[in-house]
Amino acid sequence: MSLREQLLKSGLASKQQAKKADREAKKRQHEALLAKREGEAEAQDRISKEIADQVLAQQEADRERNRQLEEERRSREGGA
Numbered sequence: 001m002s003l004r005e006q007l008l009k010s011g012l013a014s015k016q017q018a019k020k021a022d023r024e025a026k027k028r029q030h031e032a033l034l035a036k037r038e039g040e041a042e043a044q045d046r047i048s049k050e051i052a053d054q055v056l057a058q059q060e061a062d063r064e065r066n067r068q069l070e071e072e073r074r075s076r077e078g079g080a
Contacts (some may be wrong), residue, residue, distance in 0.1 A: 004021070007013035013021075 004018055008015065008018055
């Protein structure tokens with residue numbers, strides 16, 4: 001027998017009080033679940049931003065490397 005049932009049986013709590021306690025418990029569980037989901041979404045956003053930043057940095061490095069290679073090619077052609 002649960003504590004709720006014992007309190008109801010002994011008359012220390014009414015059915016209304018028990019229902020209110022159940023609603024509040026469900027509300028707290030729901031709020032905790034929402035907070036957890038928000039935390040997960042924030043973490044996912046942070047990871048996505050980090051990946052995008054890494055991709056942009058890699059693209060910039062590739063452009064710079066290509067620019068240097070093109071410069072070297074031009075200097076070889078001009079000097080040959």
